[in-house]
Amino acid sequence: MATLTILSIFIIYIAFVLGLVNSQGLDVEYYKKTCPNVEVIVKKAVADSISSDATMAAPLLRMHFHDCFVRGCDGSVLLNSTKSNQAEKDAIANLSLRGFQVIDAAKSALEKQCPGTVSCADILALAARDAVSLINGPTWKVQLGRRDGRVSILSEATTNLPTPFDNFTTLKTTFGALGLSVKDIVVLSGGHTIGVSHCFSFSSRLYNFTGKGDMDPNMDKNYVVQLKTKCKPNDVTTTVSMDPGSFTKFETDYYTLVSKRRGMFVSDATLLTDKQTRAYVLAQSFNGSTFFQDFGVSMVNMGKIGVLTGKSGEIRKQCAFTN
Numbered sequence: 001m002a003t004l005t006i007l008s009i010f011i012i013y014i015a016f017v018l019g020l021v022n023s024q025g026l027d028v029e030y031y032k033k034t035c036p037n038v039e040v041i042v043k044k045a046v047a048d049s050i051s052s053d054a055t056m057a058a059p060l061l062r063m064h065f066h067d068c069f070v071r072g073c074d075g076s077v078l079l080n081s082t083k084s085n086q087a088e089k090d091a092i093a094n095l096s097l098r099g100f101q102v103i104d105a106a107k108s109a110l111e112k113q114c115p116g117t118v119s120c121a122d123i124l125a126l127a128a129r130d131a132v133s134l135i136n137g138p139t140w141k142v143q144l145g146r147r148d149g150r151v152s153i154l155s156e157a158t159t160n161l162p163t164p165f166d167n168f169t170t171l172k173t174t175f176g177a178l179g180l181s182v183k184d185i186v187v188l189s190g191g192h193t194i195g196v197s198h199c200f201s202f203s204s205r206l207y208n209f210t211g212k213g214d215m216d217p218n219m220d221k222n223y224v225v226q227l228k229t230k231c232k233p234n235d236v237t238t239t240v241s242m243d244p245g246s247f248t249k250f251e252t253d254y255y256t257l258v259s260k261r262r263g264m265f266v267s268d269a270t271l272l273t274d275k276q277t278r279a280y281v282l283a284q285s286f287n288g289s290t291f292f293q294d295f296g297v298s299m300v301n302m303g304k305i306g307v308l309t310g311k312s313g314e315i316r317k318q319c320a321f322t323n
Contacts, residue, residue: 025309026143030122035114038144042123045106046130049099054248057131058195059098064128065191065302066094067121069178070157072306074149075121077157078103078319091157096198100320103127107319120319121146125303132295135194137250140296143303147313150322164201164265168274171267178305180298186277187298190284190291192268193254194247196239199231202264207233218269220261227264240264252288259285 031038049056067077070088078100081087088094103123110118122144133139162174175185205216206228215224230240241247242264243254254263258281263269271277284291314323 026145026304026307028141028143030144031114031118035110035117037113038110038118038122039126039142041109041113042106042126043130043134045102045109046127047134048105049102050131050134054135055196056099056102057135057248057250058191059096060102060131061128061191062195063097063099063103064124065188066097066157066161067124068302068305069162069174070160071149071151072308073121073125073146073303074306074308074313075119075124075146075316075319076149076152078120078124079152079322080320081154085152086154087152088154088157089152090154091161093161093163094157099127103319107316111317116315116317118315119146119148119313120316121148121307123319129299132250135248135250138292138296140299143300145307145309147308147310148316148319148322149308149313162267164197164267165204166267166270168270168277171270172274178302180301180305182274182276183280183294184298184301186271186280187291187294188302189268189271190252190254190295192242192264193252194243194250196241196247197264199235199238199240202227202266203231203233203235205266206231216266216269218261218272219263223262252284252291255281255284255288255291 046060063077064073066088067073067075070076077088077094077097079087079089081090089097103120106123106127107118107120110123122142125142125144125146129140129142160174162171166174171185172182175181180188205219206224207213207215209216215221227240231238243257246253257263258268258271261269261272263271271281317323
């Protein structure tokens, strides 16, 4: 599950190459004439949601991640299953996704003002940006012009999404196959400064790391003790803040936690095992001077993965269904 097969890597690589060509059609002013209020409308939907539930920012950001890592940023994570096919939504990693109603609200408003014009994939990219900026995080210009994919397959999400259990070699392979750099890995991991995680995503580090009833030696012992008070063995329902004390505020504390061996996941701890990512973690933990700017750049990079433009794909009328 954590390791990509050679075939999967090849498929993703081809998608990325095609995406590089297609992404040339993206433009921050893509809807300037056809739907000039698109960003205002999407931001209102996101702001309305976050104003009533500050925890909604993290799942909206995560949804965009999960969309782009499977078939590229084509809105396929938003599609419902059909009688003949289980969609990405049904993959274990996506069962905890929330915020679909926010995307639907934005889509409904846009269809009234600009029918058949704005893709669900673009709405999701804008919503992720707005979710971050509305909780004191950075903002960036979102390149637009994506079209929606017509295919969403559960097994592809199971195979291609990064997991909390990934070591650095696996992360480098997964991100690299999509054209993302080592810097993108460590910067995008900073998204863990917001949100929560179920205990089962990291409990093996607390209770049975090597199968001998031991804890992960790469995790701070005091942090292990703290997490054990919240997560009992085999707990599959409890959630814990990834950035204790400020999980609804976008900031640089994540890197301070990782530098102190208090990253929640194996994929967090592994950032200290590579020279480049370790240097970045330590630099940001001291002053965090470049993280906000870097995050915007990496989000733009991620937003170009495997996009559909021109006559490819479609503009869905409803984000959960193909036309």
